[in-house]
Amino acid sequence: MLEKNDVDRSILSECTISIRDAMVAIDNNSKGVLFLSDSEGKICGVITDGDIRRALLKGAGLNDRISLYMKRDFIFAYCDDTTDMIVKKFDGSIRIIPVLDRENRFVSFIEGTYTPSISVSQPCLGGKEYTYLMDAFLSTWISSAGKYVDAFEKTFSGYCGVKYGVTTSNGTTALHLALAALGIKEGDEVIVPDLTFAATINAVLYTGARPVIVDIEVDSWCISPAAINKAITDRTRVIIPVHVYGQPCDMTSIMSIAKENNLYVVEDCAEAHGAEWDGKRVGSFGDISCFSFFGNKVITTGEGGMCLTNDKRLNDKMRKLRDHGMSKDRKYYHDVVGFNYRMTNMQAAIGTAQVERIDELLYRRMNIENEYYEALNNVSGVIKQRRNLEHRNKIAWLVSILVDSEKRDEIIRALKRERIDARPFFTPLSEMEIYKEYARECVESSSISRRGINLPTNYEIDSTIIEKIAGIIRNECSKR
Numbered sequence: 051m052l053e054k055n056d057v058d059r060s061i062l063s064e065c066t067i068s069i070r071d072a073m074v075a076i077d078n079n080s081k082g083v084l085f086l087s088d089s090e091g092k093i094c095g096v097i098t099d100g101d102i103r104r105a106l107l108k109g110a111g112l113n114d115r116i117s118l119y120m121k122r123d124f125i126f127a128y129c130d131d132t133t134d135m136i137v138k139k140f141d142g143s144i145r146i147i148p149v150l151d152r153e154n155r156f157v158s159f160i161e162g163t164y165t166p167s168i169s170v171s172q173p174c175l176g177g178k179e180y181t182y183l184m185d186a187f188l189s190t191w192i193s194s195a196g197k198y199v200d201a202f203e204k205t206f207s208g209y210c211g212v213k214y215g216v217t218t219s220n221g222t223t224a225l226h227l228a229l230a231a232l233g234i235k236e237g238d239e240v241i242v243p244d245l246t247f248a249a250t251i252n253a254v255l256y257t258g259a260r261p262v263i264v265d266i267e268v269d270s271w272c273i274s275p276a277a278i279n280k281a282i283t284d285r286t287r288v289i290i291p292v293h294v295y296g297q298p299c300d301m302t303s304i305m306s307i308a309k310e311n312n313l314y315v316v317e318d319c320a321e322a323h324g325a326e327w328d329g330k331r332v333g334s335f336g337d338i339s340c341f342s343f344f345g346n347k348v349i350t351t352g353e354g355g356m357c358l359t360n361d362k363r364l365n366d367k368m369r370k371l372r373d374h375g376m377s378k379d380r381k382y383y384h385d386v387v388g389f390n391y392r393m394t395n396m397q398a399a400i401g402t403a404q405v406e407r408i409d410e411l412l413y414r415r416m417n418i419e420n421e422y423y424e425a426l427n428n429v430s431g432v433i434k435q436r437r438n439l440e441h442r443n444k445i446a447w448l449v450s451i452l453v454d455s456e457k458r459d460e461i462i463r464a465l466k467r468e469r470i471d472a473r474p475f476f477t478p479l480s481e482m483e484i485y486k487e488y489a490r491e492c493v494e495s496s497s498i499s500r501r502g503i504n505l506p507t508n509y510e511i512d513s514t515i516i517e518k519i520a521g522i523i524r525n526e527c528s529k530r
């Protein structure tokens with residue numbers, strides 16, 4: 051990792067030089083950095099090309115002394131430091147550090163190998179996204195009317211096998227809009243799973259209804275039909291199954307419980323675009339289904355969401371509520387308190403291009419997951435998310451694994467040291483102060499959440515990086 055260089059002193063200048071001279075020096079040494087010494091030859095500061103760029107943007111002059119802008123608080127090593135001590139100074143974001151003697155005089159410098167950071171996910175925008183976005187922009191229809199809003203609603207609802215699509219500003223407003231259109235209000239109860247992103251329960255709380263948090267299934271990690279059954283009271287109005295981490299919920303049981311008890315079902319599909327239960331896409335079961343197109347979801351519009359329904363009455367109601375509750379027939383007359391939850395034509399333009407290639411995007415994700423599964427095959431202590439559960443055809447959102455709860459955070463830290471972004475599972479709603487009063491007993495979600503890690507499905511990762519990630523996990527798991 052470390053490369054020592056004792057001769058090249060072009061990386062060193064006096065701190066009295068100008069910004070201009072510092073730029074010339076950095077250009078000459080090709081290191082992107084300059085170490086600066088005071089009149090006694092002691093290193094007193096460091097400046098990078100980035101620091102200079104930022105100083106100039108803030109109005110620094112080329113003839114200003116570099117000492118005005120250099121960083122005085124910088125990372126360095128002493129020449130008698132052990133290799134171990136030096137290695138620890140490189141956190142991956144630092145490329146080069148000076149080595150000083152005990153008088154703080156320059157001796158040499160050490161370069162670390164630069165590892166690019168790997169984010170958990172990254173939008174894939176290489177199709178027609180840019181073309182459609184520019185088209186929307188140049189048409190000047192950049193607000194919430196325009197052909198792409200209609201096109202996106204049609205193509206995405208069609209992809210899911212549902213009649214109507216109502217775009218929204220994000221996935222959370224989609225959930226709130228759905229509950230509002232169903233008339234959910236104070237005094238009602240809405241059943242949600244314990245293992246989900248907070249937006250699911252927040253949307254319920256916005257309506258004034260009381261959320262009821264129930265446990266999940268141990269194999270699918272999705273809401274447990276048995277737990278739903280136990281939580282139903284005469285105030286229950288809605289069940290919100292969440293197809294968590296790309297895994298579809300048991301929609302046959304959930305729909306039959308809903309039918310028996312005369313309840314609505316609002317599917318939260320934010321993490322499972324394209325997943326199937328019994329050969330039918332998620333989003334096609336509930337009275338209303340809600341999707342998110344946030345930047346880390348399967349397809350994205352930057353921010354954005356959509357409600358799907360087969361019910362014309364609900365479609366009309368959601369459109370009205372989304373648009374300030376304005377009457378369709380009488381402009382500026384409002385007979386309900388609505389919202390502004392609209393998506394812009396520019397977002398929808400990106401979304402339209404994303405739907406065109408959703409199969410390709412899902413295929414790429416699946417291949418990434420395949421590679422992880424193979425690389426992690428013989429790693430003892432790792433349980434992979436189930437892909438072969440009966441009736442279920444999951445998609446790969448983030449690759450999800452379970453490890454020993456005592457090792458979980460250490461694995462995430464070890465990956466972070468290599469600049470790889472991995473995430474712990476959602477904290478169960480029942481373990482957060484603001485939600486716990488709504489929770490029924492949730493044993494499984496508590497255990498699974500503590501053990502879960504989401505690994506990157508970033509499109510830029512290749513088998514080398516996946517092998518590296520698997521190696522780090524293997525190494526941590528084998529520690530006692």
Ligand SMILES: *Cc1c(COP(=O)(O)O)cnc(C)c1O
Nearest residue numbers: 220221222247249250320342344
């Ligand atoms: C992302 C997400 C949401 C919220 O979507 P936003 O577009 O970020 O508002 C809701 N539910 C679940 C399960 C999610 O993962």
